[in-house]
Amino acid sequence: MLLGFKTELKLNNKQRTAFLKHCGVARHAWNWGLALTKQILDHNKANPTEKIKFPSYFDLHKWLVALVKPECPWYYEFSKSAPQQSLMALRTAWDRCFKKVAGVPKFKKKGKQDSFTLEGTVKILGNNKIQVPKIGILKTYERLPQVQPKSVTISRKADKWFISFRFEVEPTPRPKIVDFVGVDLGINHLATLSTGEVFDGAKSYKKYEQKLSRMQWLNRRKQVGSNNYKKAQLKVARLHRKIANLRKDSLHKITTYISKNHAVIGIEDLNVRGMLANRKLAKAIADMGFYEFRRQLTYKCEFYGSKLVVVDRFYPSSKTCAECGTKKVTLLLSEREFHCENCGVTIDRDLNAAINLRKAVS
Template sequence: MLLSIKTKLKLTAEQKTVMSKHAGIARFTYNWGLATWKSLYQDGYKPNKYLLKKFFNNSVKTELEWIKEKGICQKITQYAFDQLGAAFDRFFKGLGGYPKFKKKGVNDSFTIDASGKPIPVGGLRVKLPTIGWVKTYEGLPHATTTKLTISRIADDWYIAFAHEVECEPTQKSQEAVGVDLGIKELATLSTGIVFPNPKAYKKSIQKLKRLSKSLARKTKGSNNRHKSKIKLAKHHNRVSNIRKDSLHKVTNYLCKNHAVMVIEDLNVSGMMQNHKLAQSIADCGFYEFKRQLEYKCKKFGSKLVVADRWYASSKTCSNCGCKKESLLLSERVYSCGHCGHVMDRDLNAAINLSRLAKA
């Protein structure tokens, strides 16, 4: 199976300048393609990425000497058009909005390859096509890849690539487990194990507000504003990393130790309509939790079962099977009026979900 990896690069000042040049060319190519696409469409034509790529290489690129500067990989323009074509494909399928122009310093990235040849990676150094050797902070697995994507996050550069790995089925300690996701506790298992929610954004919101206010007070275009912007971006990145770290730890534990996992098909977009809980729900990362389970189940030889969205796991008694007509969100302890069974609400739901594995 294909597994992607992303890690931080350890660059010199000169290498950071080279990366910024590559990102600038990719951004210019993407914006040129988008502007030309809109112009051609308004004139009654039906453009596509292949037509734009051919015209750009034959007529536009030959007149721009700064794109052909020494040390610049020429493959980045090709992938910029591929990204534009993918953006329009998502728009036509109704999966995203109309593509927007890219801004300098916002989601800077570019993709390079070695003209179809495999690129070896591994250890603490990687030889990038045309650019040369760059260092990483952590060791990379020894493998080969066809292309590399380099992006900038909070003024730091990261490298990402996909490589082929073999599935590693692990010995399971539990046959089946139900997983109930929540806001107070990130995940409650039917075995009684509870994983707390780190609440990374909520714990950092005061500092984020202070940094945002400091940024707003700086003069636009000044060096102090740029420094303040980087400081705010670094803290946002730290919050994101804390959330991802907790999700990876929980999903790794589940997939390595359980043969079958049952989770709910949560309507996250619908839950976000509740403005009183939207911030807390977004801080949990429910969609990312499900996405990680899906590919880690393939890697570790587990099976994922997604319960029906309308399955009343919280309202049903795990002891007698009697279903309540209503259950308030504030009721954290489930009390059955039929058999008198009393249990934690989340644990009761997790036990009901675990029984779907046998069904």
Template sequence: MKSIRTKLKVNNKQKTILAKHAGVARHAYNWGLETCIKDYEETKKRPSAITLHKRLVAEVKSQNPWYYEVSKCAPQQALRDLERAFKNFLTLPKRGFPKFKKKGKKDSFYLEGSIKIIQGNYIKLPRIGIVKTYEILPSVPVKNVRISKRAGDWYISFKYQCQPKTTPKKRAVIGVDVGINTLATCSDGTIFANVKAYKQAKKRLTRYQRRINKKELGSKNKAKAIKKLAKAHKKVADIRADALHKLTTWLAKNHSTIAIEDLNVSGMLKNHKLASAIADCGFYEFKRQLSYKCDCYGSKLVIADRFYPSSQLCSHCGQKQKMPLHKRTYECSNCGFTADRDFNAAVNLENYVLH
């Protein structure tokens, strides 16, 4: 299974239709959340998504004719999303109680049915029509799509079945140590620099935020300033994602087995001095991308035990010694071996697979 997300090239009429779908989905979600809260207070029971949809048709849809201007999938899936949000809250309370959705924040909706890709960069959507995409889409059957708005632009995403595409490998095993100073150091000596997208854009983002604070609440100028800040944040995320995609694609395409550490990212973020730099690296996204790309290119991903001391072991003789974070060079007290600490850790991860 492979997923794709690409930007839609829409005209003003299509923008209006997409906004209507997102509005109905948001209205259904908020109505469902309000109904669940009221029902639980009265009966100590929460209605299911199916029950909510039946009540939506009887109580809401008949009184709001604009519901009939969009696909029925939008409100249906919104109620399913609400049900999943409640389940996530019950199983993982840290995720928090479901919140009401605001207009203009994470607008999205779901479609299914007669969806068809036409001539590579056109896709036919129910109740919307034919929409052009900026990228060429694969010629595959599509069952459902999710359309979302991000920084003023509309995007479409969907999953499709694909066969693993095994590529010729240049190296059997490679160890990869990810870090803050360098995004990744490999056991073959290859180093990928950290783009530090947020750090480079921090001053600009702060300046945009100050401009928003000075604008009058509810004014058009404030809305324009908010949109400008959103676009700046999107650019930061896109730069970071691009660097991670290039790294993970290179690893998965050219290596049979890739060894990485099982990093405790949530624990690392508790270090307030390094939290911003750690978040800017995108360690979780690196692991997620590498995992699905290894499946696509016929590679194997090995994740070392969380407590495996890759930074403390000598990759030459196996001696273990303490390595404080400020010390960037590994100097073995047993055999005298000297190497950059990240490269030493990467070689140890390769050895973890070999031995």
């Protein structure tokens, strides 16, 4: 299976400048390709009898070489893989849009989600050095896995740069403590297990929401583009990065524990997109990271030799009594305890749902 690795880079000013230029090339290729493909779609919509074939990645790359590079000779100063991979990502984004998995691709702006991908001669030299095309040898703060990746992605979060790549690993099955377990996700507690264990989410956004709001409010009158504006935006970006890192760290610890110690894991197929449409709960749901929880649990179960069973989203895990199986007609969200009128049992709502999920997979 493929495993991802991401770590921070230790850079000098020359390398930072090279990164920014490569990001610019990748962004230019993306925006050019997006504008061209949108023109083709508009033409096909206006002229249904004279449709133009939607270009593939190879078509976009050939047109880039023939039309753009002669007018923009600075393309040749950087690695050719940066614009190539950008066009490949654009074509993948359109495929996801056509399949209605994601929305329409958007134009990229300078300084927002800067990243680029390099492929070719990528070598890991020693414990904390990696050689990439065109830029040269880069240092990391962390020990690198001794593998030979085919490509690397370099991205920026606030004022820090990170390098990431994927490599092949063998799954490492471990002996399990519990055979079957149900996991119920919630807002008050991120994960409630059928064994009675409860894991709280980081709730990092809620923790720093007031500080973030204050910083953004103080920046409201700064002139866009000025030095003070850039400094203030950097502080906001750093705080956003901290919030995301706290959430991700918490999710990694919880999902690792669950996948390591449980053989068969039952989890509900939540409609996260639909849940986020609830304006009263959207902020709390996004702060928990339900989608990321399931994504991490999926690949970690494969890595540690566990089995993840996704229960149908219409399965009434919360409305069904875990003791006698009686199903309630309605259950308000404000009812945090499940009381069965048939057998008289009273149990925590989330624990009751987790036990029902365990029964569904056992």
